[in-house]
Amino acid sequence: MSRYWSSIVSKLDPYVPGEQPKVSNLIKLNTNENPYGPSPAVLKVLHDEATDVLRLYPDPNADALRSAIADYYQIQPTQVFVGNGSDEVLAHTFQALLKHKQPILFPDITYSFYPVYCGLYQVEYVTVPLTNTFQIDWQDYIRPNGGIIFPNPNAPTGCGLPLSTITKLLEKNTESVVVVDEAYIDFGGESAVSLIQQFPNLLVIQTLSKSRSLAGLRVGFALGNEKLIEALERIKNSFNSYPLGRLAIVGAVAAMRDRHYFEETCKKIITTRERLAENLTGLGFEVLPSQANFLFVRHSKKDASQLSQALRRHSVIVRHFARERIDQFLRITVGTDQECDRLVAVLKTVVG
Ligand SMILES: *Cc1c(COP(=O)(O)O)cnc(C)c1O
Numbered sequence: 001m002s003r004y005w006s007s008i009v010s011k012l013d014p015y016v017p018g019e020q021p022k023v024s025n026l027i028k029l030n031t032n033e034n035p036y037g038p039s040p041a042v043l044k045v046l047h048d049e050a051t052d053v054l055r056l057y058p059d060p061n062a063d064a065l066r067s068a069i070a071d072y073y074q075i076q077p078t079q080v081f082v083g084n085g086s087d088e089v090l091a092h093t094f095q096a097l098l099k100h101k102q103p104i105l106f107p108d109i110t111y112s113f114y115p116v117y118c119g120l121y122q123v124e125y126v127t128v129p130l131t132n133t134f135q136i137d138w139q140d141y142i143r144p145n146g147g148i149i150f151p152n153p154n155a156p157t158g159c160g161l162p163l164s165t166i167t168k169l170l171e172k173n174t175e176s177v178v179v180v181d182e183a184y185i186d187f188g189g190e191s192a193v194s195l196i197q198q199f200p201n202l203l204v205i206q207t208l209s210k211s212r213s214l215a216g217l218r219v220g221f222a223l224g225n226e227k228l229i230e231a232l233e234r235i236k237n238s239f240n241s242y243p244l245g246r247l248a249i250v251g252a253v254a255a256m257r258d259r260h261y262f263e264e265t266c267k268k269i270i271t272t273r274e275r276l277a278e279n280l281t282g283l284g285f286e287v288l289p290s291q292a293n294f295l296f297v298r299h300s301k302k303d304a305s306q307l308s309q310a311l312r313r314h315s316v317i318v319r320h321f322a323r324e325r326i327d328q329f330l331r332i333t334v335g336t337d338q339e340c341d342r343l344v345a346v347l348k349t350v351v352g
Contacts, residue, residue: 008120015116018319027316027342029333032184032294034213036268036336038251039261042214045250058246060237065249068256069221073193079223081232082252084243086183086207086220089232091117092239093149093203093222096231097177099123100146104176107136109326111155111181130325134288134296135159138169148173151181153189156321156331158290163190170199177228179203184292186211186266187273193223200225210293211266212255219244219252269293273334279344280332283351298328302351314346 001010018031037043066077083089094117098104103124106114118125128140134157141148148169153160170178180192182204192204203224209215222232236243244252255262277287277295285297298304308320308330319331334340 011119013116013119015113019317021317025315027335027339029335029339029343030317030319032210032333033215034210034265034269034293035339036213036265038213039255039258041258041261042251042254045254046247049246049250054246058242058244058249060241062244062249065244065252068253072256073223075193075196075223078226079196079229081222081229082244083220083236085209085218086181086205087113088243089205089220089222090181091120092232092235093179093205094118094123095121096235097203097228098147098149098179100176102144102146104147104149105141105145106149107154109134109157111151114149130157136161138165141169142172145176147176147179149179149181151183152192153184153291155183155292156294156319156326157288157296158184158292158294159288160189160291163192166192167195170195170202174201177201177203179205182206183210187293188270188291196224200227203228208252208255212262213265214251214255217248217251219248269334272337272340275337276334276340276344283344283347294331294333296329296331298330299351304328304330307347307350310350311343311346316343316346
């Protein structure tokens with residue numbers, strides 16, 4: 001606290017990101033980054049763009065990227081908003097579309113940035129408990145609300161909802177915006193992008209951080225009805241005209257165009273995930289069904305926090321949330337086969 005702080009700063013309860021260690025010899029399975037590098041096509045355009053042109057501001061509307069994303073999903077560029085990571089897109093969404101008189105709804109166990117944005121923008125919220133098998137029950141959301149937001153697949157559980165369920169929710173909830181945060185959709189989930197023409201209150205948010213291996217570039221986007229996109233543009237142009245730099249724009253365009261590399265890396269991660277799930281089950285872990293690039297697991301006999309510390313001593317880092325209902329779980333990012341084998345070998349010595 002300081003007397004120079006505004007009253008809002010004193011009241012904030014900021015998000016704590018997963019550790020980004022400064023040493024390089026760790027097996028890093030704690031923040032759901034992609035174990036494979038970005039597409040070679042991305043690295044080439046980044047190199048080509050690193051010239052004197054960087055003295056000039058980038059295109060404030062990032063039109064080339066909006067078009068590349070629109071092409072990928074066969075929608076209009078006016079249905080696309082881009083931002084500096086999907087966290088920024090989410091922040092604008094809370095301010096532009098989720099702040100109303102009634103509280104918004106999101107799961108009790110979900111992306112922990114949502115309550116942080118509510119604190120920042122003073123959005124009222126009510127959390128809706130997951131079922132006892134850690135699933136979202138869409139019928140729990142059918143009640144008056146100022147908006148609904150959830151990740152699909154959910155984080156940190158990895159559990160996904162089928163498109164038919166999201167359709168039912170949208171059919172019943174027409175008076176407020178429904179935001180589907182699809183940070184992990186490319187690892188086996190069903191995207192709701194196909195529903196944006198039909199439902200003017202649906203906003204789908206995605207990121208290039210996970211499935212396109214570009215967490216370090218900071219690019220995310222939202223897809224939805226033009227009027228929703230316009231609201232986000234109005235906030236963006238009242239906040240930062242140039243959220244994406246030249247490198248981010250060209251790199252993201254190349255990433256969206258290289259479908260082959262993207263599909264291959266997603267496939268590899270899904271294969272490794274299934275193999276890792278089997279190995280962990282064999283060691284006595286309960287593994288929630290995952291459609292993401294991570295597994296959420298617990299052991300019937302070993303304390304999660306102690307397991308996480310034991311892994312750490314063996315240079316493997318995973319994420320443990322000391323939060324009610326999930327404090328006996330570990331969230332483990334799917335790495336390469338080799339990294340996952342190392343994790344399993346260490347766990348074998350600890351639980352075996
Ligand atoms: C990783 C993640 C994000 C943020 O992604 P960035 O684009 O890197 O900001 C958003 N939502 C969920 C659920 C995530 O897990």
